[in-house]
Amino acid sequence: MEAREYRLDDTIAALATGSAGAYRAIVRVSGRDAFRMLRALDPTSARRLRVPFPRVLDVALEVGLAAPVPAEAWVWRRPRSYTMENMVELHIPGAVPIARAVLDAVLRAGARLAAPGEFTFRAVIHGKMDLTEAEAIMSLTRARTPESMRIALEQLDGGLKRRMEMVREQIWNLLVEVEAALDFVEEDVPVVDRDRIFATIDSVLDDLRALSEQMRRRGMLRHGLRVVLTGRPNAGKSSLFNRLVRQQRAIVSPVPGTTRDYLQARVRFGNIEVELVDTPGLEDNPNREVDARAQELAKQVLRRATVVVHCVPADRPEELEFVPRLSEQDAEITERVVVITRSDLVERSTVELLAAQASERGWPVVVTSARTGTGLEQLEALVQERLVEGAAEGDVCTVETAARCRQIVERMMEALQAAYESTVMCQPEDIIAADLRAALDALYEITGALCSEDILAAIFSRFCIGK
Ligand SMILES: Nc1nc2c(ncn2[C@@H]2O[C@H](COP(=O)(O)OP(=O)(O)OP(=O)(O)O)[C@@H](O)[C@H]2O)c(=O)[nH]1
Ligand SMILES: [Mg+2]
Secondary structure, eight states: GGGGGSSSOOOEEOOSSSSOOSEEEEEESSSSTTHHHHHHHHHTTTHHHHHSOOEEEEEEEEESSOOEEEEEEEEEOSSSSSSSOOOOEEEEOOOOOHHHHHHHHHHHTTTTEOOOHHHHHHHHHHSSSHHHHHHHHHHHOOOOOOHHHEEEEOOOHHHHHHHHHHHHHHHHHHHHHHHHHHHHTTOOOOOOOOHHHHHHHHHHHHHHHHHHHHHHHHHGGGGOOOEEEEEEETTSSSHHHHHHHHOOOOOOOOOOTOOSSSSSEEEEEEEEEEEEOOOOOSSSSSHHHHHHHHHHHHHHHHHHSSSEEEEETTOGGGGGGGSSOOOHHHHHHHHHHHHHEOGGGGGGHHHHHHHHHHHHHHOOEEEOOOTTTTHHHHHHHHHHHHHHHTTTTTOOSSSSHHHHHHHHHHHHHHHHHHHHHHHHOOOOHHHHHHHHHHHHHHHHHHHHTTTOHHHHHHHHHTTTOOO
């Protein structure tokens, strides 16, 4: 979607309800000619529209069908509407041909079909809401779980916006102070209070650090929840996979390197639905070309994991050494657990020793056996716990916003850090001011106040039509 498609001077219209038949449907119209379009469909509404604040009119719409369509017209005068423009919603019978005829009639009367998210785009441009609230509307229409809905509602209620506003105010006040010092540099005005700069930046950074951590956790969820089984060849991954999906999906054999492609299946762990993935065992020196390709594939899958389950066979404890160090970036967005497999093959004490070694390294551990079924429930519970942590209480931003804003928050933090250091080094005020401005610019990207139209268009094009 190109930015130029979101022109503001047209009157736009769209079906705001699903395109399938339903009891009622809503055609939404917004823009300077919205009322004229209603009059075009039902001339009798003209007189009634003159009343100061008519909210709902009973109308009969002439749309070229055998009989006029009985409808309610919900009317909002600018700026007291969703888009802050004149708006009409036509609440009509939900039959598909009727909805289509009404929308067509509105378009014939001169409206343009709205682009995805265009009503909300106008609301943002006109200052009715900021970008985080607009994104919450998108997240709300996509929410699949009560948790994601709660977060979307909170963000829609301005949760993130207020937090950003508080941060903005603190940085802004500092900037004013620093710039004042700049103006009076020749005169005998006391220089800025450095302790105040340190204290303010510290407190803002604390806040942003927490936010960035939240965004990291929320961002983890953006590919959906993927639990990936990995380990050395023959570690028992496929056996575990079959157990967890309760079907013989993967081939199991004592020959190392059995699994080549990866397999996935949707399973429920408690009340969370996840994509469980079985992968080829990781080898150091694959000798055949297909093996090398299988390795490449396995690594790709691992990079998109939400939770990585490292399988270490109880009878080959040395493979614990193989649990790979992830790159810092990967480690940040994945949770890891170690699963000891094939625990029925060795003494209990041996298993316990291995489990202890794994937890010493800071990994949560579960002992399992695909043969006897030991530990499967604990594994499900552990994975569930890791995932729920990914959506901790008090989170203020949706998955979509987290994915978009995390980098921006990091940039803000870097700019503030730089301002702090410049202050420590007694750098001139204009250098400190430039860093503070950079932090503010980043903040305005989060709220949308400083987004280019192209960026906004890219964001809104992911909305649905009619929103
Ligand atoms: N005794 C016992 N054997 C197991 C258990 N789990 C797996 N095995 C055996 O271990 C061997 C390897 O199992 P797989 O599930 O194919 O192992 P994998 O990790 O998928 O192996 P690759 O696909 O080659 O990487 C098979 O012979 C399984 O029967 C278990 O819990 N107990
Ligand atoms: Mg396998």
